[in-house]
Amino acid sequence: MPQHIALKDSFRETRVYSARTITAIAIVFGLLALILGRYYSLQITHYDTYRTQSDRNRVQLQPLPPRRGLIYDRNGVLLADNRPSYILSVVRERVSNLDDTLAELQTLVPVSDSDLDNFQKKLKRSRPYEAVPLRFRLTEEERAQLAVNRHQLPGVVVDAQLLRHYPHGTLFSHALGYVGRINEQETWDLDETDYRGTFHIGKVGIEKFYEDTLHGTVGYQNVETNAHGRVLRVLERFDPVPGADLKLHLDIRLQKTAYDALEGRRGAVVAIDPATGGILALVSTPGFDTNLFVNGISSVEYSALRDSPDVPLFNRAVQGQYPPGSTIKPIMGMAGLESGLVTPESTVADPGWYRLPGDSRRYRDWILKIRGTGHAPQVALNMAIAESCDVYFYDLARRLTIDRMYDYMHPYGFGERTGVDTTNERRGVLPSTRWKREAMAQPWYPGETLSAGIGQGYMLTTPMQLAVATNVLATRGELRQPRLVSQVDGQTVQAPLIGQVEARQENWDSIHQAMRSVVHSERGSARKIAKGIEYEVAGKTGTAQVIGIAQNAIYKEEDVAERHRNHGLFIAFAPLEAPTIAVAVIVENGGGSSAAYPIARKVMDTWLIGDESAG
């Protein structure tokens, strides 16, 4: 080592060092003052800002979704309840990399594309720190999988929520409707606050019509959470108000009877309690399992339902519009009697066909192709209804004219929505000259009046309208709005009386007797169901043409493709003297009313006798 010792100036070194120390201390204090200033600024000057931020960090307002109201049938059988279901949700703010987390979750539990799609949509609209659902109805195994891996998945939440469940999904598919996940469109229309934490909403049917009643009121809780979103402590809680429970007029026994009787066919049954207007049965077949929709139906399942030629998603009872056929004859009869154009005794000559004056075209009676002649040389009202004589009603229709037919039939509820408490109801068509002018910009032709007189042509009714009209007949004039729901949270809901058909009692008697003959006379068109019957039924058969039949062609059922066969209809009420049920049945392409009246009989048996066919 070189020897510089002799040159080292110890005094100078000390002096320089002291100077440097003072400089260093000055710098140190300067920088520490900077630090202190920073802490002062954070802790004193901006204290309020950070205090608020820290409170917001840990305290989180969590919505407490209300329990959806339950739905019971008239006997107290549970039709829609809520079952605990585990939901997998993700809190975006607590996830370091959303894509990675989603990928990771997909290795643990199956997540469908539609789940992901829904998740992404919801994510866009979610509030900060809100748990966005990804998968519903986790199985035990899936929950275990997630629980084991939870520590690796910050921001992933599994919690229980009540999810709608339909114990009799298919049986009540059209009567109840269903709930489904709230879609984007619905989100816009909703009160967002009320639906925080609720992922489902009524989509159709009662579930939609009574959405506000069933939903309840959302509650909240203030919770303290850690950075992973785990709730540590509830600070404050406002309980949700559960939705109101609904009790329906529907009777599961009738529902099952009607459904089983229609099994394998396309058709609808509506049964009404005349006293209350309550709907005892509402069946449209084919049905479908409504539980599929609660969870977000898979696209395969959905397209299978949507594209089925049997259109199972279509509620035939209120959406299906069919020509009523001969089922309107009792009402035409009432119009004839009330207008004075006919009496119970007056007759019409029936050669099996009818011709308008000055027109060569023959309007055939359905019986012509069977017997080659009419029902009888002279036909009176009772026989005309019992045997469904077309010629009698051709004549009556001609004399009544279409606009007076409209006036007499409109009070029975035709051409208007019944106002039943469900969704998607159609109004049907009750034709008149004005209607044709407005709807088709065409004048009314006299021949069309004849068709209208036997319920063909332009006239269209829903099974619900037919049941309501039948109920007017049964109650001698009361037009009551049909109701599915009888009680909301124990409070009885009255079906409002919306109209009254004023008519003389003897005319009601005549029509009731004529309808009785349909079933209970030897030549009644529905005499087959009289066998072994323990009560008196007033009914009327009907056949609705699906395709126009050429002038002279003889209609042969076998030759016509199944889809082109006539619809079979039947309306009835019973017991005759004091009716407790009014029924309308339609069987699409049933060929004729013989497909429909046995079903009505079964439903009435179940209601009046409670026979073995009850479920």
Next chain:
Amino acid sequence: MSDYVRQMPHGSNDLARPPSTAARFHIDVPLLILLMTLTALGLTVLYSGSGSDTGAVVRQGRYFLVGYVVMIVAAQIRLAQYMRWAPWFYLVGVGLLVAVIFVGVGAKGAQRWLSLGGFRFQPSEILKLVVPMTVAWFLAERILPPRFRYILGSLVIIGIPAALILKQPDLGTALLIAASGMFVVFMAGIGWRYIFGAVVLAAASMWPAWMFVLKDYQKQRILTLLNPESDKLGAGWNIIQSKTAIGSGGWAGKGWTQGTQSQLDFLPESHTDFIIAVLAEEFGLRGVLLLLSLYILILLRGFWIGLRAQTSYGRMLAGSLTLTFFVYIFVNMGMVAGLLPVVGVPLPLVSAGGTSVVTLMAGFGLLMAVSTERRTVGNG
């Protein structure tokens, strides 16, 4: 060297009074008291920062125990000895750093550790003491202030380990080590024109450093510092949460173990690098002032020891160690408060972790060696 390390013959009658126990064991009592107070405060905050984990406190207490033993042992060795060993320490340290490149163990994308029979340690920690020791050794016998070529020589001594550590990559440690070496040069009295020159050079090299030296994650930290809101859930999260923790503490704090930010896991690294936020949240600005006062007293004591040191070597070492200790405080407190980019620098003697405690305490051992060196010479 023996020519200026003159020792008194034992049992000399010239001693006015018998040496105290502290003096006999080369202990600087004021420094010891300050350190023990800081240790107590540190463990208190750590208990809360670790989520009331007694285990973490006991573990840290054990590190402190080791640290104090290391300090006392280090204080017993004469400065001349350190000076003689310095170049050899340096060679071994650099050798270990090179070894890290080839056989090192990594974590989180950085290769910093050497594993010796299950015992893992960071060679860069050793360099934190060895670099200032070596630079001091290099300059001690020169005429001070040092001439330009000796300044260059010092820069080479500093540059080699700093570059190796930067390569690991560990920007924080590299900067600390470079600073500790530079402080020696500064305390040696290097001319102001060199200092200003270096500052200008540093400013000029910022752009090339950004382009070629800094890794993406290091750039990200700087960008995040400038605008933490831009990356709320990523790198910005730490800073936002720590600022929230500090700010919400106010003057009085939320109370020990009552800090919602730290106790509810919002604050990351709450028991290690970000522990000052726990202190600030739970004890408020009062707590920060208390801690800062302790630090300032320790720093002043360090400067005092430097001023009273009898040899150039002791002076420069004491000044450098004191300033390095300050850098720890400044960088850590600045980074947690969002003033400086996030670099891995612990809050000295408060953050959990054994390595930094042992290194720091060894440094204080050296300071005590300097401090007690004065006594033996001063009485001569």
